[in-house]
Amino acid sequence: MPRLSDLSFDALCEWLTSTGLRLSVPPFVFLIRSDIPVVARGLQTLYEQHEYEASAEGFADFHIQVKARRHGLKRVAQFSMDGFEPFTPLAYDEAFALLEWGMNWCVTGHAHTWLTIHSAVLENRGRAVLLPAPPGSGKSTLCAALMLHGWRLLSDEMALLDPVTGLITPAPRPVSLKNRSIDLIRERQPGVVMGPEALDTVKGRVAHLKISEASFAAAHRCVAPGWVVFPRYEAGAPLTVAPRAKSASLVELASNSFNQHVHGKPGFSALTAAVDRCACYDLRYSKIDEALDWFDHLEPPS
Amino acid sequence: MPAVANSGVFWAAVAAPANKAEAVWDDGSVIYDEADGSLTALNVSTTEVLKRLRNGGAASLATLADELFDGEFEPEEWQQLEAILVQLQSLGLVSKPTP
Numbered sequence A: 001m002p003r004l005s006d007l008s009f010d011a012l013c014e015w016l017t018s019t020g021l022r023l024s025v026p027p028f029v030f031l032i033r034s035d036i037p038v039v040a041r042g043l044q045t046l047y048e049q050h051e052y053e054a055s056a057e058g059f060a061d062f063h064i065q066v067k068a069r070r071h072g073l074k075r076v077a078q079f080s081m082d083g084f085e086p087f088t089p090l091a092y093d094e095a096f097a098l099l100e101w102g103m104n105w106c107v108t109g110h111a112h113t114w115l116t117i118h119s120a121v122l123e124n125r126g127r128a129v130l131l132p133a134p135p136g137s138g139k140s141t142l143c144a145a146l147m148l149h150g151w152r153l154l155s156d157e158m159a160l161l162d163p164v165t166g167l168i169t170p171a172p173r174p175v176s177l178k179n180r181s182i183d184l185i186r187e188r189q190p191g192v193v194m195g196p197e198a199l200d201t202v203k204g205r206v207a208h209l210k211i212s213e214a215s216f217a218a219a220h221r222c223v224a225p226g227w228v229v230f231p232r233y234e235a236g237a238p239l240t241v242a243p244r245a246k247s248a249s250l251v252e253l254a255s256n257s258f259n260q261h262v263h264g265k266p267g268f269s270a271l272t273a274a275v276d277r278c279a280c281y282d283l284r285y286s287k288i289d290e291a292l293d294w295f296d297h298l299e300p301p302s
Numbered sequence B: 001m002p003a004v005a006n007s008g009v010f011w012a013a014v015a016a017p018a019n020k021a022e023a024v025w026d027d028g029s030v031i032y033d034e035a036d037g038s039l040t041a042l043n044v045s046t047t048e049v050l051k052r053l054r055n056g057g058a059a060s061l062a063t064l065a066d067e068l069f070d071g072e073f074e075p076e077e078w079q080q081l082e083a084i085l086v087q088l089q090s091l092g093l094v095s096k097p098t099p
Helices: A009-017 A037-046 A092-110 A139-148 A180-188 A213-217 A246-255 A260-276 A288-296 B044-056 B061-068 B075-090
Strands: A021-025 A028-034 A062-071 A074-081 A115-118 A120-124 A127-131 A152-155 A158-161 A175-178 A198-201 A204-209 A224-233 A240-243 A279-285 B010-013 B020-025 B028-033 B038-042
Touching: A009 A021, A009 A028, A009 A037, A028 A037, A028 A092, A037 A092, A062 A092, A074 A092, A092 A115, A092 A158, A092 A198, A092 A204, A115 A260, A120 A139, A127 A139, A139 A152, A139 A175, A139 A180, A139 A224, A139 A288, A152 A158, A152 A213, A158 A260, A175 A180, A180 A204, A224 A246, A246 A260, A246 A279, A246 B020, A246 B028, A246 B038, A260 B020, A260 B028, A279 A288, B010 B044, B020 B044, B028 B044, B038 B044, B044 B061, B044 B075, B061 B075
Parallel strands: A028 A062, A127 A224, A224 A279
Antiparallel strands: A021 A028, A062 A074, A115 A158, A120 A127, A120 A152, A175 A204, A198 A204, A240 A279, B020 B028, B028 B038
């Protein structure tokens, strides 16, 4: 299958506005339609290595659109899946961020083959670390820094835990960065590729960071969980690490799951097995390099 | 042992109901109730009491206190043990069998 980088910007816009483009975003296929140029620009910048088919024929897990419409006199962007519009429209210039959030919603709301957990996931030396954390904890910044440091990104947003195999399925997509994190990551690595910036979203300024080549290349390789780390950024704080009880970790992971209720007892058992094979920690940090060093020295649990 | 009420009441572990699942570690445990999808975290002490009743069979409050507190305990610890048993009973994990 051809890659998106093979397609000119004009041709990409043409496909997006007409029949749609089937984009392989492992482990899913999205059929995407959009008449908003910033969506095409974001896709071209951040998904260039992904395979596509310029056709609406064939299978796609999710059929989605981000279309322009008028809200009063203002032009806005509206996301829909199979004609259903789950969100209120956003500003026209925020269309690419809306596409990314909509793709997240598709997976977390519908991909019930997996137990989905709100967590970043990265891999090093054959084991995955889960970073479940509330907004403001620095999860995405840490996740981006770890990926740029050589860890393989499985996802910055959701862990897809296979309840049968106990492995985590990668779903690497651009890392969503907000406000100061955007500048911080750019300062740390000036060559990084980011997509279009949305300037005034409810989350503030948002930009997406392209995933590393290594993360994309291994996007079909599942991995066993090895650690659960609950990160908390605290300005000026020294790096401190404390083991967290497995029982408390399980409760926290379950509360961060989007669909544990769908999986019932087997889901609980799968989550228990995942926690059982992990070492669990609370991490407080202020300096990213110190945190990266700590991650690099994590020993796989026996 | 101080003279306390309910010291002779027997407690026993109940076979886990089919709609419940549990995860047990040394640092505590978690009970999942499929009926409403709820999770209940049990702390280390509660987990120890549950383990004792499961592994050692039914026991009176006095016996449990004796074993778990190594023969020495304060009235508040006794009350703590009673509260633990009441919590486990409310979760359907222990009962007071009729002699």
